[in-house]
Amino acid sequence: MLASVPVQEHNRARADTVSARNNSFDGSKARMLKKAVLLGFLALSGMSHAADADFTLVNRTGYAINEVFISPTKKDNWGKDRLGSNQLLNGQARKFKFGDTKNCVQDIQVVFADDDSEVEWEGFNLCELNKITLRYNRKTREVSADSE
The missing domain is CATH 2.60.40.2890 (Domain of unknown function DUF5300)
Incomplete structure (x- = not known):
């Protein structure tokens, strides 16, 4: 049981590090990424709709x-x-x-x-x-x- 406490603390510390990196991610880059993902999704959904006909x-x-x-x-x-x-x-x-x-x-x-x-x-x-x-x-x- 003692061994599990340091592992949990390590995971929490790692999550805090990832969260800190994400918070430093530039807002404009995040918006661009969201737009790119959305456009890719729309393009694929349109192509599958055409193939369905x-x-x-x-x-x-x-x-x-x-x-x-x-x-x-x-x-x-x-x-x-x-x-x-x-x-x-x-x-x-x-x-x-x-x-x-x-x-x-x-x-x-x-x-x-x-x-x-x-x-x-x-x-x-x-x-x-x-x-x-x-x-x-x-x-x-x-x-x-x-x-x-």
Whole structure:
């Protein structure tokens, strides 16, 4: 028990030394350090938010897809084909980049390879989803999707 008293006193003396060093730290340097830490945090949080908008599209429609378009919900501004010269075969998945985080809710339109028919799925919040599995019944023209 006697040995623990000097150790505690040593730790207290060491803490006082560290505290004295911290008190002598220049105030302007401390403010600059706080700003740098805050800016770094904001930059990283913005980058992770943008990456969160990317999503994986899984084709479970029963048909190969030739074209994929994404548009803000309820607008017919489909833009460019996101697949390019590729096809998304039934059962395949592909990751898509999405950076329009001001318009997170989007519709998806696909064009099938076998008959060039177009089908739309509406209202996906791409900022909150990681994976969308598209399903389609051509006989009933019913569309559905699973999302994660």
